[in-house]
Amino acid sequence: MEVKIIRSPDRKKTIQAKMVGETLVVHLPLGMHRKEERKIIQRMKEKIEKKKLKKQINKDDYLIKRFDEFNSKYFQGKLKVNSIEFVTNQQRNRGSCTPARGTIRISHRLLDMPKWVLDYVIMHEMTHLVHPNHSKEFWAKVGEYKYTERARGFLMAKGMEEEIESNCDDE
CATH class of the missing domain: 3.30.2010.10 (Metalloproteases ("zincins"), catalytic domain)
Incomplete structure (x- = not known):
């Protein structure tokens, strides 16, 4: 899964993530430590994967x-x-x-x-x-x-x- 990170000086604490096509777009505060960014992105990826999996496994009746x-x-x-x-x-x-x-x-x-x-x-x-x-x-x-x-x-x-x-x- 491709990840696009958008860092904003206007964001202080909030984080936003959404799928745009096949790309996970993550909006982060500008000054966030890279190690923390990696953890957040990994959590977001896992959340998206679980959501996809749930949708896929419930297609069958x-x-x-x-x-x-x-x-x-x-x-x-x-x-x-x-x-x-x-x-x-x-x-x-x-x-x-x-x-x-x-x-x-x-x-x-x-x-x-x-x-x-x-x-x-x-x-x-x-x-x-x-x-x-x-x-x-x-x-x-x-x-x-x-x-x-x-x-x-x-x-x-x-x-x-x-x-x-x-x-x-x-x-």
Whole structure:
């Protein structure tokens, strides 16, 4: 990615960055130390790359298809969701759900996992729409997905299962 830096004597503290075509244009204060500039530019590049990645991975409608299939199969079509999408800002959690808003977010890091593991996380988060906790009823419903134990074992072996267990935002 090409970077164009514009230093301005009028800027004291503010920094602005935007993509113009394929070029990242960064507006910086004139007297900023070069080492600080490099850090800021690197952060801006990473932010732009994550934004591009999020857009790219959500072009596919796999998540909504699986939501619809699982909703029909396990929830008699009763669940409603306002959004279900891959996100790039979940480094610890594999998925999260906010039942009050009807939103499900799935970490992009699951794209490298077998589909049955991704499907388990989808089922796990969908179940939070009904049970915003980890009650016996919650686990009974999640257990209806035939690969639940296999997926949990896989995630445990990868050191990831505990990250799924404490991620429900029951706002």
